[in-house]
Amino acid sequence: MVNSRSERVGYDLAVIGAGPAGLAAADAAAGLGLRVALVDAGSRLGGQYYRHPAPELGAARPDRLHHGWRTFEWLRERLAAAPLVDYLPGHHVWAAERGADGWTLQATRGPEGGDRVAVEARAVLLATGAYERQLPFPGWTLPGVVSAGGAQAMLKSGLVLPGRRIVVAGSGPLLLAAASSLTAAGARVPAIVEATGYLGYARGLPVLAGNPGKLAEGADHARRLLRHGVRLRLRSAVVEAHGSDRVTGVTVARLDARWKPVPGTERRIACDALAVGHGLVPQIDLAVELGADTVTTADGTAALRVDAQQRTTVPGLWAAGETCGVGGADLALAEGVLAAYSVAQRPAPAKELAARRRRRAFAALMAAAHAPGPDWTGWVTDDTDVCRCEEVPARAVREAVTELGAADARTVKLLTRAGMGWCQGRMCGPAVACLSGGPLGRPDSRPLSCPVPLAQLAEQDGSSELSE
């Protein structure tokens, strides 16, 4: 693998994202003789899942925080030795254009990163993963309230804890994993507050039987948590975080089947940090902008529609991993390999086909089990900021709906600025969609999928000056 600036070379395949799906795809594609550009916004291989400390931190055992670390090391070593793979770290792809001969990806390396970079490739694989879903509640903007995934990321990349006594809340398998990592790193976790009852999984016993690894992983977390005396509160949610300069405690309430807090069940738990998250949302802006079809998953997020070969509905654009619906690292690894074989026009390997079938079934079960109930908005008071970038309170969103005729997230955004700030609605989008009463899982298309310095946008694209 080459840390390359030879972006002008036409590649057979550009892989966007260097997490499990992207790494597996790049490795498999190179193995099949394809020239690959592995383009990633991060500065180190691994994405969110295999996030690990910078070498300068001298972490003795980064693997302690990871399932599947050996898989990552194996892939990393293979890619390092692969002459056909050019690795482009720190490259944020902001647009993809399709011409007669293939794709041109436009990337920025940030305001200090010099010129804009164009990467040309015959095929593109979108392996951009997912980001965490947040559902707002009073006090969620207090310092000390972090996302569950953020808490894990802090631990994985910097070996720091967001607090000493950390409540973990929200919904989804990430909560167990986060609590497990936090206790392993020395934090005390007084409670895991999970909004569902895990009963959803019971409906899928055959699926569970086909995924013994997932069960073992869950049991592993459970053992570790039990050992640390962590209490699991099911069918409950943090409905308020308290504190003035920083979170000092949370109120937890029981939820009914529709996720409406049951009056009289509130309990206060003291803590100095709260790690909260409601599952993951596929990161699919680039594909949506290109007109790719999406499907709405059981938990109300939009994922890319792909066929058996991981092809999206846009010719020349493949997708793998969380972009096709959140399902975890093993699924992403399998889909990355399958995508590579499809790009190379080779028959799909049976092992990955079987793995995908099992894991996709589990992913669907998981999405259904953790889908937010429709009445969660009941705990959002009128003065709770829904969009923290633009400081838009729930009241303004509700008024846009009742007074001004908004009925979807896009119109609410136009009328209130909710979702127009730095995060471009990644933080508040799902919540605004719920509060607007509009359809879930309908992503807005964005001509620019990430910020670009104006001077870089203004640069003449040099690719046309090249003679072949």
Add this chain to the structure above:
Amino acid sequence: MLKRTSYDVVVIGAGVVGAACAYYAARAGLRVAVVDRGPVAGGTTGAGEGNLLVSDKEPGPELDLALLSTELWRELADSLGEQVEYEAKGGLVVASGAAGLDALNRFAVEQRRVGVEAVAVDGAELRELEPHLAEGLPGGVLYPQDAQVQPALAAAQLLRASGADRYLGEAVTALRRGADGSIAGVVTERRELAAPAVVNAAGTWGGAVAELAGVRLPVLPRRGFVLVTEPLPRVVRRKVYAADYVADVASGSADLQSSAVVEGTPAGPVLIGASRERVGFDRTLRVEVLRRLAAQAVALFPVLGTVAVQRAYRGFRPYLPDHLPAIGQDVRVPGLYHACGHEGAGIGLAPATGLLIGRQLAGEDVGFDLSPFRPERFEGADEGSAGSGPGAE
């Protein structure tokens, strides 16, 4: 809740033009319903910058309409100003060379004759007005009447102030006609609304609504992109644009035209418009379009080079072959009125359009020559439709 389903007028389209028609029709004492297949401001209105311009218009019917609208927007600002982020900030048109400045000044002389305020500005004054403008520009013209609103808020607040019943998220599938062929109401996906008058304010999709009435109105889309920067302190005070913009607006060419229109907003981001392409309803991004807008903006304001463009959005301006909107009663179908095809000027021209439509609906003296905007003026002509794509929206 029991909905009244009989009205004096049904307005099709909840964009800014439809909202203004509803507002002035209601003020004339009529019972009004507004129907849209999408939400309020879901089409071109929600993709606009909110320009209220006289500066880019040559003397003629459109400028007359813009001057009337300028007064009406000032009136509206008294009651709705803050809610719609009205800003009477003025426009500054900048020439890049001596020849351009001459042309610009000649253009301004003509505009002054019909009531446009236009102040010639030399190079030094330019930088006093806009300290961050590039150095070495020879001069320009200041237009104090140019203003801005936030377009989606303008539509939503006008619609709310009209008190009209809203039927949003339901497409009109047919128009009801009486035995004599005159309009009797509209049929939506969910209900029937009886009314002796229908206003076609469907913007870029106005041609399809006209078709429901069996008449031809060749509204075509002209695509535009706008860049939005991260929030900034006020580095751009007015609406600043290069003199080439005027030529682009007037052009009928299918090719890409772009000339930067740069302006700050009360919320902080700087908006950079405005490209013009005739590509039907094709949504495919062309990086070259964004590149040219960015390059032109940096040429005007070098300080913006290090600023991040946070997002971009696109829209489809509704235009008619002669670049004038269709406003008024359609003589071919009694009871049918059109208020669409305003191209890139719909936000600015909305109040005048609404006022005149309202007067016609109420049977009052219109007090304005609407003949250049006659909807049936394209009868027999067959220009235009070649450039339109399928209505993908």
